[in-house]
Amino acid sequence: MNTRLKLDAISKRYGGDKNSITALQDISFTLTEGEFLAIQGPSGSGKSTLLNICGLIDNPSDGDYYLNGISVAQLSISERCTYRRRDIGFIFQRHQLIPAMTVYENIAYPLLLNGVQPKQIKHDVNQLLNTMGLEHRRKHLPKQLSGGERQRVGVARALIKRPQLVIADEPSASLDHQHAHAGLQLMRELNKQYGASFLIASHDAFVIDHCDRKIELLDGQLKASP
Amino acid sequence: MNWLLIAMRNILRDATRVTSTLLIIAVGLAALLVGNGFMLSTYDSLQEIAMRTEGHVIIIDDNPDPVLGGSHQQLTLSNWQATQEMLWADERVLRVLPRARFEGMISKGNKSAVFFGSGVDPKEEFRVHGPFLRTSGLLDPWLTPQDTPDIMLGKQLAQTLGAVTGDLLTLQTKRSDGTSSELVVRLAGLYYTGTPEIDNHTLMTSLTTATTLLDSNNISQLSIYLNQREDSIAIQQLLQEQLEGVTVQTWQQRAELYHKVRSLYDRIFGIMGLIILIVVFLAVSNTIALAIYQRREEIATLSALGTKPVRIYTNFILEACLIGIAATTIGMLLAYAISNAVNLAELMMPAPPGKTEGYPIFIYISWPHYFITSAVLIITVVVASFIATRNATRVSIVKALS
Ligand SMILES: Nc1ncnc2c1ncn2[C@@H]1O[C@H](COP(=O)(O)OP(=O)(O)O)[C@@H](O)[C@H]1O
Numbered sequence: 001m002n003t004r005l006k007l008d009a010i011s012k013r014y015g016g017d018k019n020s021i022t023a024l025q026d027i028s029f030t031l032t033e034g035e036f037l038a039i040q041g042p043s044g045s046g047k048s049t050l051l052n053i054c055g056l057i058d059n060p061s062d063g064d065y066y067l068n069g070i071s072v073a074q075l076s077i078s079e080r081c082t083y084r085r086r087d088i089g090f091i092f093q094r095h096q097l098i099p100a101m102t103v104y105e106n107i108a109y110p111l112l113l114n115g116v117q118p119k120q121i122k123h124d125v126n127q128l129l130n131t132m133g134l135e136h137r138r139k140h141l142p143k144q145l146s147g148g149e150r151q152r153v154g155v156a157r158a159l160i161k162r163p164q165l166v167i168a169d170e171p172s173a174s175l176d177h178q179h180a181h182a183g184l185q186l187m188r189e190l191n192k193q194y195g196a197s198f199l200i201a202s203h204d205a206f207v208i209d210h211c212d213r214k215i216e217l218l219d220g221q222l223k224a225s226p
Numbered sequence: 227m228n229w230l231l232i233a234m235r236n237i238l239r240d241a242t243r244v245t246s247t248l249l250i251i252a253v254g255l256a257a258l259l260v261g262n263g264f265m266l267s268t269y270d271s272l273q274e275i276a277m278r279t280e281g282h283v284i285i286i287d288d289n290p291d292p293v294l295g296g297s298h299q300q301l302t303l304s305n306w307q308a309t310q311e312m313l314w315a316d317e318r319v320l321r322v323l324p325r326a327r328f329e330g331m332i333s334k335g336n337k338s339a340v341f342f343g344s345g346v347d348p349k350e351e352f353r354v355h356g357p358f359l360r361t362s363g364l365l366d367p368w369l370t371p372q373d374t375p376d377i378m379l380g381k382q383l384a385q386t387l388g389a390v391t392g393d394l395l396t397l398q399t400k401r402s403d404g405t406s407s408e409l410v411v412r413l414a415g416l417y418y419t420g421t422p423e424i425d426n427h428t429l430m431t432s433l434t435t436a437t438t439l440l441d442s443n444n445i446s447q448l449s450i451y452l453n454q455r456e457d458s459i460a461i462q463q464l465l466q467e468q469l470e471g472v473t474v475q476t477w478q479q480r481a482e483l484y485h486k487v488r489s490l491y492d493r494i495f496g497i498m499g500l501i502i503l504i505v506v507f508l509a510v511s512n513t514i515a516l517a518i519y520q521r522r523e524e525i526a527t528l529s530a531l532g533t534k535p536v537r538i539y540t541n542f543i544l545e546a547c548l549i550g551i552a553a554t555t556i557g558m559l560l561a562y563a564i565s566n567a568v569n570l571a572e573l574m575m576p577a578p579p580g581k582t583e584g585y586p587i588f589i590y591i592s593w594p595h596y597f598i599t600s601a602v603l604i605i606t607v608v609v610a611s612f613i614a615t616r617n618a619t620r621v622s623i624v625k626a627l628s
């Protein structure tokens with residue numbers, strides 16, 4: 001199996017030299033193509049920080065990491081932007097839907113950014129709306145949705161472009177069982193068809209059970225995996 | 227994806243703030259446009275006055291009177307009838323009016339005063355002055371050659387002398403040869419302009435009477451009135467080439483008041499306009515900066531999804547344009563309504579310095595100015611929006627999302 005993601009002694013510190021907070025310390029692990037990896041850890045253990053770095057929206061203080069063998073530290077700002085657009089699907093803890101876009105538009109947006117043909121966009125979005133049980137909500141704005149519905153739109157938006165790497169920050173937090181299941185089903189499909197890899201921070205036993213492997217964070221440090 | 231629709235949703239989402247931005251721009255624009263419209267109409271009427279009093283093109287003699295020197299009385303333009311004939315043949319020319327300027331003493335009984343007089347073609351003179359030379363107590367017929375010659379007096383000068391229409395008065399003046407001359411005249415009417423220098427000190431009579439009094443066929447200036455003011459410079463150049471020993475001027479060169487007021491108003495209104503622009507810019511950029519800063523989470527999300535900065539800027543600038551267009555449309559309508567209301571109400575301005583009477587406020591509606599000023603304000607909003615977006619995109623994605 002090819003390596004999708006390789007972290008090499010990643011550290012993250014916040015604040016100045018004197019009273020700095022160490023959010024991550026010396027984190028190294030690899031994620032292979034098609035792997036489902038769960039990240040466990042109590043609140044404040046550094047899960048979000050780690051995922052943000054892996055998703056190219058934050059930079060480590062030390063260490064490097066490699067996406068498909070390419071050193072991320074070497075990438076320019078606009079190259080990172082391209083990776084985020086093309087290869088990474090991010091499921092945010094707080095959904096982060098665009099308020100002025102409808103459900104349909106929110107989900108279609110990543111495809112639009114990637115220059116997918118309008119016909120294809122329409123087909124793909126409609127299909128995914130169906131899978132996620134959101135077709136009756138397609139024209140609604142985020143503020144008109146329940147928390148669970150918003151989370152599903154967030155999941156759909158991350159998965160629609162079939163990214164190589166899906167990063168999810170506690171995605172099932174507000175999903176009911178049925179939809180969490182549908183989401184996972186979808187992830188599994190992506191995983192089989194395109195070899196997508198998944199990095200999921202979660203407390204949910206249901207989600208963790210579906211993963212191939214799990215790592216545990218505690219106070220920014222990796223606990224030895226069992 | 228319909229970006230226009232999304233921009234509209236964003237604008238409507240923030241209705242209260244958008245309303246205040248709209249109002250600031252609309253009121254600022256209306257103030258600029260109404261001020262400018264007033265300025266334009268003032269310039270126009272000052273130009274109008276200058277052209278009507280002096281003529282579009284003026285011929286004067288180069289050399290001052292050898293005896294009277296630099297005095298008001300200058301009867302040096304000879305042979306003017308030939309020039310007049312020649313000009314009448316030019317179809318661009320409407321009227322050619324001779325004016326003989328003289329000065330002296332006027333008395334009624336034991337009261338007397340210094341006067342500055344003009345010998346003119348009376349009917350034509352009143353025609354060209356139009357509303358800027360008003361009369362009262364006019365006799366009929368007036369200023370026509372009769373047994374007793376007629377004169378008209380500036381209203382205040384008549385008051386100084388205690389003279390009323392029909393009174394007999396005595397004019398005393400000095401001729402070019404140094405001898406003095408005296409003439410009994412009848413007061414045929416009064417005129418007033420609102421300018422004290424004219425109303426307090428001047429009188430008018432027919433050129434025939436002036437010729438008799440002064441014993442000279444010379445005049446002081448020949449005023450040429452054209453069908454179109456645009457021809458002024460062409461005619462001036464033509465005459466300057468053809469005539470010798472004279473100076474030919476255009477109304478522009480003699481419109482002293484117009485130039486004075488214009489340079490004053492340009493400065494006052496220019497500074498005021500600049501202040502309004504700055505205030506609008508500050509107020510608007512403040513509101514917009516706040517509005518966009520509060521959307522930094524949305525901006526960070528767009529960025530996290532891999533949106534290029536250009537797209538983010540475009541979205542916010544599109545919103546700014548929509549707000550700008552809506553606001554300037556309201557502002558233009560407001561200015562249009564205010565201007566029309568003021569014009570209909572026939573409000574009067576207080577008398578300006580050097581005048582005894584106010585003048586009606588008129589506000590021009592100049593569509594080119596409306597659209598150019600609106601464009602400037604729209605650009606202002608876009609610039610404010612651009613700066614705010616730039617600041618909001620500088621916040622790190624993680625910080626904005628947490
Ligand atoms: N912007 C920040 N500035 C300072 N400290 C931060 C910042 N973001 C996170 N932290 C700290 O880093 C640690 C890890 O936080 P986080 O990654 O959010 O944990 P988790 O997602 O596991 O709850 C926490 O101690 C948190 O207080």
Ligand SMILES: [Mg+2]
Nearest residue numbers: 047048093169
């Ligand atoms: Mg977290």
